[in-house]
Every structure is written in structure tokens, then in C-alpha cells.
Amino acid sequence: MSTETIDDVPLSKDGLEHYFRAYEEFIGPMREDSLSLLELGVADGASLKHWETWLPNALITGLDVTPSTAHFSSGRVATYQGEQQDRALLDRIGAERAPEGFDVIIDDASHVGQLTKVSFWHLFKHHLKPGGLYFIEDWGTGYWPQYPDGKRFRARSTDFTWYEKLLTRAHAGGPSRRVPGLHRALGWLRWHSVRRRHPSHDHGMVGFVKTLIDECGIADATHETFGTGAPRASRFKWMRVSIGHVIICKAE
Ligand SMILES: C[S@@+](CC[C@H](N)C(=O)[O-])C[C@H]1O[C@@H](n2cnc3c(N)ncnc32)[C@H](O)[C@@H]1O
Numbered sequence: 001m002s003t004e005t006i007d008d009v010p011l012s013k014d015g016l017e018h019y020f021r022a023y024e025e026f027i028g029p030m031r032e033d034s035l036s037l038l039e040l041g042v043a044d045g046a047s048l049k050h051w052e053t054w055l056p057n058a059l060i061t062g063l064d065v066t067p068s069t070a071h072f073s074s075g076r077v078a079t080y081q082g083e084q085q086d087r088a089l090l091d092r093i094g095a096e097r098a099p100e101g102f103d104v105i106i107d108d109a110s111h112v113g114q115l116t117k118v119s120f121w122h123l124f125k126h127h128l129k130p131g132g133l134y135f136i137e138d139w140g141t142g143y144w145p146q147y148p149d150g151k152r153f154r155a156r157s158t159d160f161t162w163y164e165k166l167l168t169r170a171h172a173g174g175p176s177r178r179v180p181g182l183h184r185a186l187g188w189l190r191w192h193s194v195r196r197r198h199p200s201h202d203h204g205m206v207g208f209v210k211t212l213i214d215e216c217g218i219a220d221a222t223h224e225t226f227g228t229g230a231p232r233a234s235r236f237k238w239m240r241v242s243i244g245h246v247i248i249c250k251a252e
Pocket of ligand 1: 048
């Protein structure tokens with residue numbers, strides 16, 4: 001049995017310990033298990049080598065658009081060449097490497113929202129075990145105007161608008177209190193003024209990640225009294241969004 005902790009393993013991602021802490025937290029407790037792990041985007045194989053060492057009994061699979069020249073001594077690692085959004089290829093990888101489904105899937109590939117979304121939903125629905133974990137790295141590319149689908153971030157005010165402030169003052173003021181009809185009308189307007197939308201940055205990966213919040217809320221969205229559509233539970237058991245990392249656990 002390996003006694004190595006994540007601190008003993010050389011990290012391939014200088015300055016990105018944050019990611020490894022998350023892997024330690026969620027995968028660490030099952031490190032010795034016979035996990036099946038798929039990583040999208042493997043570059044020169046540094047992360048695959050890390051998984052090979054850190055997960056001594058795991059079957060590890062990588063996918064990248066560029067062919068891998070890395071050598072893996074354990075016989076537990078295989079790589080495929082192709083695009084993360086190629087559903088037929090994902091099916092072939094699933095059938096060949098994890099017919100029962102993967103325990104862990106990590107996406108460190110294109111960091112482009114649409115491509116990430118296609119591979120996420122295909123793999124999540126068809127090739128991730130119930131209770132399995134799906135990690136999406138580097139979702140902040142959607143804030144970068146230089147990225148193919150990113151855009152410069154524009155912060156939005158959290159303050160009330162001028163008319164909301166005016167309504168609040170008018171509603172609380174003496175004249176309003178002396179005329180019950182006016183007071184009620186101003187109260188109604190005030191109440192309706194808070195029925196506002198909260199638009200936020202939704203470009204590229206940032207937009208995609210925010211759509212995943214809709215899946216977290218789907219039981220309320222399809223609530224039989226208040227919602228629309230056929231009621232259903234979320235496909236997610238839970239989701240954690242942190243700096244640069246999204247982690248989703250598939251419902252059992
Ligand atoms: C950040 S690097 C991966 C680094 C690797 N996970 C590590 O930590 O050592 C991203 C990789 O994704 C690959 N990539 C980019 N777009 C892709 C796509 N659509 N499908 C599959 N791989 C892609 C690139 O070729 C590149 O090697």
C-alpha cells in the first residue's frame with residue numbers, strides 16, 4: 001500500500017496547488033481503489049504521469065487533439081488522439097476503457113465553452129458512474145477577451161437604481177402615509193421594482209458553468225406548483241464552483 005501523500009508527488013502545475021488540494025480532498029480518500037479515470041487534454045502527459053503515480057491502482061485514459069509521445073511504465077495508461085467534442089470517439093473510449101463508466105473525469109482540454117459543454121453532457125450522461133466525479137478546470141477563460149470565446153469582464157453595480165431609491169423615499173415619506181391609496185400604490189411599485197433580472201458575465205466557459213447552476217436548480221424550475229415542464233430531480237448530487245475549478249458529483 002502506498003503511503004505517499006499528495007505533498008510528496010512533484011506537481012506538474014507550478015502555482016496551481018489549489019487544483020491539487022481539490023483532487024486530494026475528493027479523490028484522496030479513494031486513492032488506493034481500482035478507479036477508472038479519464039482526462040481530456042493531456043498535452044505532453046505530465047498530468048497522466050501524476051495520476052499514474054498518485055493513483056497506484058487506477059486505469060487511466062487520456063485524450064488530446066495532439067498525439068501523445070509520452071511513455072507510461074505501469075501498463076495502466078492509454079491515450080487517444082481526437083477532439084473532446086467528438087461524441088462517437090467518446091463512446092469508443094468509454095466502451096474500450098470503462099464499459100461500466102468512469103469514476104472520475106477531468107476536463108483540462110480546450111477551455112472553450114461550447115466544446116466543454118458538448119463533452120460534459122455526453123460523458124456525464126453516458127460514461128460517468130452514478131456517484132462519479134466530473135472536474136472542469138480553468139473556467140475563467142471566459143473572462144479573457146483574447147480567448148476564442150472569452151470577453152472582457154464588466155462589473156455591474158450592486159446598488160439600487162435611482163428610481164428604486166426614489167420610490168423607497170416616497171413610500172416612507174409623510175405625504176404617502178397620509179394618503180392610504182398612494183401609500184399602497186407606492187408599496188406595489190416598490191415591490192415590483194425588485195422583480196429585476198441580474199444579468200451577469202456569460203461568455204464562453206463562464207456562461208457554460210452558469211448553465212450548470214440551472215441543473216442544480218432544476219427541481220425548483222420544474223416544481224409541480226411553481227415551475228414549468230415535467231417535474232424532475234437534478235442529475236447532480238452536488239456541485240462545487242471554486243476559483244478555476246468546478247466539481248460535480250453525479251446523482252446516484
Ligand atoms: C492545458 S493543456 C493540458 C495539460 C495537462 N492536463 C497537464 O496538466 O499536464 C490542454 C490540452 O488540451 C488539448 N486540447 C485543446 N483543444 C482540445 C480539444 N478540442 N479536444 C481535445 N484536446 C484538446 C491541447 O492540445 C492541450 O494539449
